[in-house]
Amino acid sequence: MARAPVTSDVFNAIADPKxxxxxxxxxxxxxxxxxxxxxxxxxxxxRVSKHLRVxxxxxxxxxxxxxxxxxYRLNADRLKPVHDWVKAYERFWSNQFDRIKARAxxxxxxxxNQPSNPTQxx
Amino acid sequence: MARAPVTSDVFNAIADPKxxxxxxxxxxxxxxxxxxxxxxxxxxxxRVSKHLRVxxxxxxxxxxxxxxxxxYRLNADRLKPVHDWVKAYERFWSNQFDRIKARAxxxxxxxxNQPSNPTQxx
DNA sequence: TTGATATATTCCAGATTGGGAATACCATTC
DNA sequence: GAATGGTATTCCCAATCTGGAATATATCAA
Numbered sequence: 463m464a465r466a467p468v469t470s471d472v473f474n475a476i477a478d479p480k481x482x483x484x485x486x487x488x489x490x491x492x493x494x495x496x497x498x499x500x501x502x503x504x505x506x507x508x509r510v511s512k513h514l515r516v517x518x519x520x521x522x523x524x525x526x527x528x529x530x531x532x533x534y535r536l537n538a539d540r541l542k543p544v545h546d547w548v549k550a551y552e553r554f555w556s557n558q559f560d561r562i563k564a565r566a567x568x569x570x571x572x573x574x575n576q577p578s579n580p581t582q583x584x
Numbered sequence: 585m586a587r588a589p590v591t592s593d594v595f596n597a598i599a600d601p602k603x604x605x606x607x608x609x610x611x612x613x614x615x616x617x618x619x620x621x622x623x624x625x626x627x628x629x630x631r632v633s634k635h636l637r638v639x640x641x642x643x644x645x646x647x648x649x650x651x652x653x654x655x656y657r658l659n660a661d662r663l664k665p666v667h668d669w670v671k672a673y674e675r676f677w678s679n680q681f682d683r684i685k686a687r688a689x690x691x692x693x694x695x696x697n698q699p700s701n702p703t704q705x706x
Numbered sequence: 707t708t709g710a711t712a713t714a715t716t717c718c719a720g721a722t723t724g725g726g727a728a729t730a731c732c733a734t735t736c
Numbered sequence: 737g738a739a740t741g742g743t744a745t746t747c748c749c750a751a752t753c754t755g756g757a758a759t760a761t762a763t764c765a766a
Binding site for chain 2: 757
């Protein structure tokens with residue numbers, strides 16, 4: 463097999479920085495026509511359309527026709543799985559107290575798993 | 585250009601579900617030898633080693649030699665950029681109140697941008 | 707040394723990508 | 737209807753990926 467298609471899920475779709483940028487723009491502005499995005503991002507129009515297609519496929523955005531243009535809007539809900547996944551790691555960097563707690567838990571786990579002494583690091 | 589290398593940043597590295605699974609395992613157990621991961625994930629050992637290499641490259645994990653085995657540990661800090669990015673969207677689904685507020689903000693933006701009437705949906 | 711154990715690397719194939727250029731498509735205006 | 741404006745799609749290609757199989761490397765044990 464090869465790499466999973468970028469349209470296979472939201473995690474893959476947001477791996478591209480330009481697509482995240484588009485998402486950010488849509489979040490900040492409610493909605494935008496393709497032309498607006500093209501002007502803001504300053505990249506070729508087909509390129510924008512292609513990114514939008516990927517985002518559409520994973521339902522991160524939806525479109526509405528308005529005259530000649532198409533207005534895109536964000537479906538932020540679709541980002542929830544990403545949020546949920548990464549939120550579980552908040553405790554590792556949040557505040558001093560939690561960080562200490564997290565480290566302690568980790569050390570405990572280690573001791574429970576393999577009482578021994580690591581040699582090299584990285 | 586082609587798709588960005590999977591080792592180019594954390595967003596790309598975590599696009600693969602198996603790699604996220606590995607991260608989850610390391611988070612839950614403090615540390616694990618490759619063999620442990622192989623047994624838990626029930627996939628071929630070279631496959632695990634290759635995923636670990638990707639994770640190492642983006643510094644999501646670090647290794648320590650211990651006898652014949654190599655023990656991997658999570659560097660959860662590296663997930664912070666992902667967390668920070670997606671956290672900005674929390675308000676879209678968090679609680680009823682915020683959701684209403686978010687919608688209101690969005691509508692306001694829309695009105696400010698293009699007073700008109702959308703036609704088709706998707 | 708020899709053998710076994712643990713892990714990493716290499717080689718392979720098929721699949722997929724993102725960007726540029728050209729072009730097609732659709733709605734509006736003249 | 738023809739010209740125009742706004743978007744989407746197609747065609748192209750070099751770069752990458754993932755997984756399997758085979759193999760290399762390193763450590764420990766007898």
